[in-house]
Amino acid sequence: MNSGKKPYPIVLDKVWFHARTKPLIKDLSSTIAAEDGLTVILGPNGAGKSLLLRLCHGILPAHEGQVTWGGADDPGLKEHRQAMVFQRPVHLRRSAAGNIDFALKLHGMPKAKRAMRIEAALELTGLSRYQATPARLLSFGEQQRLALARAWALDPDLLLLDEPTANLDPAAQRLIEEVLLKMIADGTRVLMSSHDLNQARRLASHVIFLYRGRIKEQSAAVKFFDEPENDLAQAFLRGELLWWRRKAVFAPDPEKENDTF
Numbered sequence: 001m002n003s004g005k006k007p008y009p010i011v012l013d014k015v016w017f018h019a020r021t022k023p024l025i026k027d028l029s030s031t032i033a034a035e036d037g038l039t040v041i042l043g044p045n046g047a048g049k050s051l052l053l054r055l056c057h058g059i060l061p062a063h064e065g066q067v068t069w070g071g072a073d074d075p076g077l078k079e080h081r082q083a084m085v086f087q088r089p090v091h092l093r094r095s096a097a098g099n100i101d102f103a104l105k106l107h108g109m110p111k112a113k114r115a116m117r118i119e120a121a122l123e124l125t126g127l128s129r130y131q132a133t134p135a136r137l138l139s140f141g142e143q144q145r146l147a148l149a150r151a152w153a154l155d156p157d158l159l160l161l162d163e164p165t166a167n168l169d170p171a172a173q174r175l176i177e178e179v180l181l182k183m184i185a186d187g188t189r190v191l192m193s194s195h196d197l198n199q200a201r202r203l204a205s206h207v208i209f210l211y212r213g214r215i216k217e218q219s220a221a222v223k224f225f226d227e228p229e230n231d232l233a234q235a236f237l238r239g240e241l242l243w244w245r246r247k248a249v250f251a252p253d254p255e256k257e258n259d260t261f
């Protein structure tokens with residue numbers, strides 16, 4: 001992650017992604033600009049949030065359309081200076097500090113700089129006292145924070161996080177949110193998925209509202225929460241777009257698309 005090339009803007013132009021014949025991301029166009037702060041990809045379960053994050057990280061190919069980073073379509077991630085944390089991060093059988101060190105070494109960071117970054121990352125995530133603890137002995141919340149520490153230590157321009165607080169209790173969730181706010185204050189740009197409205201209200205400066213593989217609304221968070229324009233976004237904000245039903249309570253979709261699910 002030592003090239004000077006910026007990953008911005010990430011532009012998705014008429015992107016489709018399908019599994020076999022089933023379209024999952026549908027004609028999606030969006031620009032992730034270089035603005036400060038945190039953008040939340042918000043939407044019910046199964047909306048396509050994880051797929052969209054993977055497309056933005058270049059680890060999933062667009063089947064149709066194009067994704068570009070800073071004007072280039074080469075998903076050579078090292079040059080894009082972005083790091084992703086998956087929903088269920090995996091840690092190696094070594095200490096918390098050792099896990100971060102491994103990632104930094106992999107990215108070619110010199111040893112002297114690595115020690116400084118590891119210390120700063122553990123400090124930022126409140127894990128300093130666990131630096132020598134085997135990562136796999138940490139609690140779920142601590143492991144999630146360690147994954148954030150590992151990604152942040154790479155000094156990325158953009159952090160992509162897939163539901164970083166899913167399955168955590170409220171206290172552990174709060175700790176993660178505090179870490180995210182510190183990272184943002186430190187100048188890190190974050191693109192994060194969440195199905196948690198309250199969390200999005202607490203953290204987001206921008207919102208991308210995704211539903212059944214399509215962006216229904218993309219705007220500043222204040223605008224999205226105060227004056228959403230899209231019917232489905234309004235229903236989601238009222239808590240009426242129930243993600244655990246096969247069919248949403250709110251119907252019909254104004255675009256009357258031929259979705260099979």
Ligand SMILES: Nc1ncnc2c1ncn2[C@@H]1O[C@H](COP(=O)(O)OP(=O)(O)O)[C@@H](O)[C@H]1O
Nearest residue numbers: 019024043044045046047048049050051052193
């Ligand atoms: N590789 C895949 N093959 C088939 N279906 C998939 C695949 N990946 C995701 N899906 C489906 O695509 C939809 C969107 O998935 P996902 O992006 O994980 O949603 P979200 O993260 O919003 O919950 C879901 O219905 C999911 O089951």
Ligand SMILES: [Mg+2]
Nearest residue numbers: 049050162163
């Ligand atoms: Mg997901």
